[in-house]
Amino acid sequence: MQWKLFADLAEHAGTKEIPVxxxxxxxxxxxDALLADRPALAERxxxxxxxxxxxxxVLRNGTNVLVEGDGLEERLEAGDELALFPPVSGG
Structure with missing residues (x-):
């Protein structure tokens, strides 16, 4: 399993992918584990x-767990991919 970080979140973490x-x-x-030793990311x-x-x-396998799941209580399974996205805007 791994985290994928997008936009400025990857910059704050220093990388785009981090093992879960x-x-x-x-x-x-x-x-919590992701943010524990990454204070710049935690602040963001x-x-x-x-x-x-x-x-x-916060996405688990492409689904926003805060909207369509059990939130941060969503259970993990082997092979899951987690992602963090900041707000997206366009024009």
Whole structure:
């Protein structure tokens, strides 16, 4: 399993792909592990209260778990691909 980071989130993390922590059973646990040693990324993704910012999209296998799943409690399975997207705008 791995995280894919897009746009400025990859810049804050220093890379576009990061392996998911093997001990993570949920998307939230995987996110906590991802952010634990990446303070610049954590600052971009979390509020001062440690909550996920409203505009950050969290996907598991292409589905936004915050909209169509169990949120950060979504269970992980072997081979899952997780992604973080910042807000997207265009014109």
């Amino acid at each position: 922590d093997e001990g993570a059973d949920t998307v939230g646990e995987a996110l 993704v979390l509020t001062d209260d440690g909550e996920l910012r409203d505009h950050i999209n």
